Amino acid sequence: MRLITMLLCFVWCLQLWATEEILPFSDPTQQALFRELTHELRCPKCQNQNIADSHAVVAVDMRRKTYELVQQGQNKDQVIDYMKTRYGDFVHYKPPVQWSTIWLWLLPALLLFGMLIFVLQKNRQQQTSVIETEPSSLDAELQAMIDEVATKPDTVAGDKKP
Amino acid sequence: MRKLLFFIPFIMFVALSVFLFSGLFSDPRQLDSALMERQVPKFQLPDLMQPSKIWTAAELKGQPYFLNVWGTWCPTCNAELGFLTELRQQGVRIVGLYYVQPLDAAFGETFDINALQQEVQKKLAEQGDPYQFNLVDEHRTLIFDLGVSGAPETFLVDADGVIRAHHVGDINPQNWPELAQAYQQLVRK
Known part of the structure; x- marks a missing residue:
């Protein structure tokens, strides 16, 4: 019985498709x-x-x-x-390409281009800044320490021995 | 330079705001007609009151006129009849283009010119008659060729049959001066 009612409901819905104009x-x-x-x-x-x-x-x-x-x-x-x-x-939903409508295509492209330039420039700035900070005083100090250890390797090795 | 960059988002925000704000007051129905500066399309339509008389585009040439698309079924058209009648009394030439709505044969609706004549006569007697005469466009052929989206719509046509202005919606004392100027220019020519 339930199956029949369900089927009937389905058949009822089918009528809705018929409302479109038939040409x-x-x-x-x-x-x-x-x-x-x-x-x-x-x-x-x-x-x-x-x-x-x-x-x-x-x-x-x-x-x-x-x-x-x-x-x-x-x-x-x-x-x-x-x-x-x-x-x-x-x-027509598709606008023609004209002087007044060219921005619809140009603006997204320009925006993308601008963002690309921005990202690239930012990237390069970061890279250069990394290079710039390398020879700082802290690095020099570190290098000096390394050099010091490197010139007298025995003492360092000996220190660690009990 | 860095300061300028800082202001760019702000400038963009202001520009966008101005653009969107102006959009609040623009009327999306006011579309430029595709027929601006072009000839009124060719047509052959009967006179509403004397259907044996067939009007053509060529016959309307000679002096500038307003072609007013209207129907008694359209409340806005009825509202502008009074003001248009005043304009007629001032010597403005207005030709009516009667917009017949589609009839549904399934409901037994048929086009009855006599009933329509009576209806129009009654309405014009009540509200005033601004029209030199009315063209009746039963199948909306000229209405379609003119790119009319609804009623009322009005076209200003010059003496050579070229469409010079297009107005969507009713003509009233507020928006009339602009149309009047265009009309007077054509009359003086």
Whole structure:
């Protein structure tokens, strides 16, 4: 009995999948293109939603137009261009490379470059500072002690003997 | 030099703050139209009140006008009708582009021009009629070609049929002066 109720619950859930619009496609590649486009094109009304996700009138119209154009055999760039000439660059989630948008690519690169320079410089500073501190007075003292021991090895060895 | 380096994070913080603060007051709906400085797209649309009359883009040329996208279903459009009517009385030429919402055949909704005419007439009698005439865009073809995302939206078109300004949202006494200046410039030409 429990199994049957569980199965029924599962079957109940299946209906939710059927709420998406059903559009007939004869070609599976066109269907895939339509899916891709409706997920990449942005709704101008409910901003931050793609047109597949939005129920705004303009999104419904854009979806219908996308379907129409894809059915006509237009490729991805053609459909995106069609939308851009009407709704502007805003309508595609991928911004074009322009003077105003170049910073989107340049800034992370510059930041990375700056950080690299900083790290390298810091590294070199540390290395040079290590070299600088080597011939200090303490080192000289130590060297003197070593030299002293080295010149009279017998006495040192003899000291340690009982 | 070291002191300067010390201030770099602070300067970056201030720059970021200014950038984000200005973002608080920017309106994300105010997008530049992709059709700025371009011809009004070609269309053939019937007059709302006399559907036998078909308007084309060429017929609207000759003098500058505002193309106002609206619908009785849109509260903001209804709110601006009064102010637009005042503008008409001052001699501003406004053409309406009626935005017909999609109808759901599954709910038995069909496009009825007579019912729409009555509805529009009633609304304009109540709020004032700013329009020289109205184009009715049943399938939102011109609306789509103009890149309209919703109503109200207004385009300023010059005598040669070129779009010179684009305004999203209602026109009111606060934002009118800027549009008025653009319009007067076109009229004086």
